[in-house]
Amino acid sequence: MSKSIYVGNLPWSATEEEVANLFAEHGTVQSVKLVTDRETGRARGFGFVEMDDATATAAVEALDNSNFGGRTLRVNEARPRTPRAPRM
Template sequence: MSKNIYVGNLPWSSTEEEVRAAFANYGEVLSVKLIEDRETGRPRGFGFVEMDDQGALAAIEGLDGSNFGGRNIKVNEARPRAERPRW
């Protein structure tokens, strides 16, 4: 099984490789996706990391509130996306 982890308050200069390296200290990283603005293509300062269950729990415990690129990042288990009405 794997868990999807939300990572927030990332510096806009963060790369998927940097995020992967930070999380790899806690277990196997299956995927990293940093979210970009659809219109401008600029980073939005958050993303998602998919890891094995045990590594995910260790990463959440170890990285939540830690300094990453000069910012204290928020790390927790991702919640399912809320349904939004289509206009």
């Protein structure tokens, strides 16, 4: 089973490959998705990493409040997405 991990306060220059390499030090990374602005395509400074349950917890503990690209990362287990009300 896999677990989704929220990664915040990423440098805007970070790539999915760099984030995957960072997390790979703690286990097998299944996927990385960095969130970008719909209109500009620029990175928004956060993303999600999918890892298996066994290594995800260790990665969260090891990487939360660590330095990456000159920024202090915020890493925790992702919460389920809540549905939004439709725009009018």
